[in-house]
Amino acid sequence: MRFSESQLALPLAALFVTFFVAPLSVLVALSLVTEQGGNTFTAVHYIKFFTDSFNYSILFETLLLGLKATGVCLLFGYPIAWIAARAKARWQSVLIFLVILPILTSVVVRTFSWIVILGRQGILNQIVLGLGLSHEPVQLLFTEVGVVIVLAQVQMPLMVLPILTVLTRVDTNLADASRALGAGEWRTLWRVTLPLSLPGIVAGCILTYSACVTAFVTQTLIGGARLIYMPLQIYQQAIGANNWPFAAAISVIFMIAVLALISLFGMFGRRV
């Protein structure tokens, strides 16, 4: 019972194993040869990555982007899940539908609508200018803030659904008991509801984080050419520079880094 919540990520893991173990071995092998088709094993690509600060600043920026987007997702997702968990059945389904709407639309369509919203002449800027909040358009498109906003919206279901699942399973008498003992709404949320929904939060963060750092289309279209994150860098090395072994090496590094962070989340969830 206690550990089963973090096992919410299990189906994902199963998929991961079956469909990625084989390609992964090829990837690792590829990253250890000097050039494609070669058969001398070497660590030269890894050394290259770690000796060039440009490379690991990209890695760092990508991991940080994931943290920021996950943070924003949690900040908005938790209240949404909390409200949905307490709402009447009809409102609950309306809310859930709204939250999963991004999944139901194509990535490209969704991303282009965001471009329309965030652009210099976009809807958001017209509102800002119309309300007189700023004298000139706010630069959102092709900035990290823009990427974080869009990622947070797109990945919201991955955060809300696991939290909602756990929240609906928490005995409502517990919150009532807390209130009757003299705790206000906030203390009840902080001391009772939040700790009890932690497994859902951890699962949600893991799902959201892994989705955010690898969201190639969103990162590239909203971030533009100046903001380079790991997925784009890998793509450029492989397709642009035709340097497959190096692309493979940084893929492996990226993967390990993300897994390390995710298991850190998981450990946090289990400790509490």
Add this chain to the structure above:
Amino acid sequence: MHRGHQLRLEGITHRFGEFVAVQGIDLDIAGGEIIALLGPSGCGKSTILRIVSGFISQTQGRVMFDGEEVDHLPPNRRAVGIVFQNYALFPHMTVRQNVAFGLEAQKWQRDRIAPRVDEMLSLVHMREFAERMPRELSGGQQQRVALARCLAVDPKVLLLDEPFGALDKNLRLDMQIEVKRLQREYGITTILVTHDQEEALSMADRIAVMSRGCIEQVSSPTEIYDQPATLFVNQFVGTTNIIPGELIESDATACRVRLVTGETLEATSRPGLHAGAKVVVSIRPEHMRLQDEFVPNCMRGSVKAVLPLGPYVLYEIELGAGATIKVSAPRRAAGDSLRALGQMVHAAPAKVAACLVFPSQ
């Protein structure tokens, strides 16, 4: 030791949408009194508790503690202690943290909290379990902790929502005695919700019997049992025999009823019922005697079933006109012979006071 706070419900009605869950509840509970809300499932008992504790605000009526209205106060400001059927201990906190929770929420000084927690845990004999998690406790132990947690903050009113429902029979008896002891010791005004009549009869100073959102009668346990105000109360508390009939004559204290079986029976009269009224007569099985010879004021029938139940024997007697009654006879000495199946007997009420009449529905 304080005297306990007085609680008053005045004309409480609550609707969930169109559905009327409780209606016109008037109840005065004296300081230190323990009152049981007894009624079948869905009659609105928990709803009343939730109104008193402030989790739902009633559609109509007032809740008053010591003469002061509390309807504007949220649950955390009402000083009401609740013990839920499933105890609702915080699963992520130790026993000690659970008991300290309310004290912290009510901003007790840090150095006073630990001694208070120890005191409460000793009171319920749970001191050595202070560092355990709730899931490592048995049902009875969890309930003790829930009580300690609730009493630690010194609530004005204690609300117990079917607190013994999840316990097995022996443990239930122990906990009933324990709760009663704590309640006395603290002199705390208590509402006990239950659908177990024995629990209500044994624990409460007064019982409020409820049916479909209304209170049918509020009286002491013996009065509820011996002088039920309505047929519902009579049938819900204890078992009874119901025989239809017609009122022949009635004066201030006694009346005569002609039963469907053709016999006439003397019963306690009920105001508002006059000669000619269609009535039912109610007699409890233990208030009748079986006799071989005819006596005035009895019902003749044949023994249809014999159930020896240890200290007493339950007979089912078939009267005329398709009516059957149950009679329980104490077994005074070992080796008492039982009546045989098919034997003709006469069932006579022990007293006129044991025969009640109600208007037939």
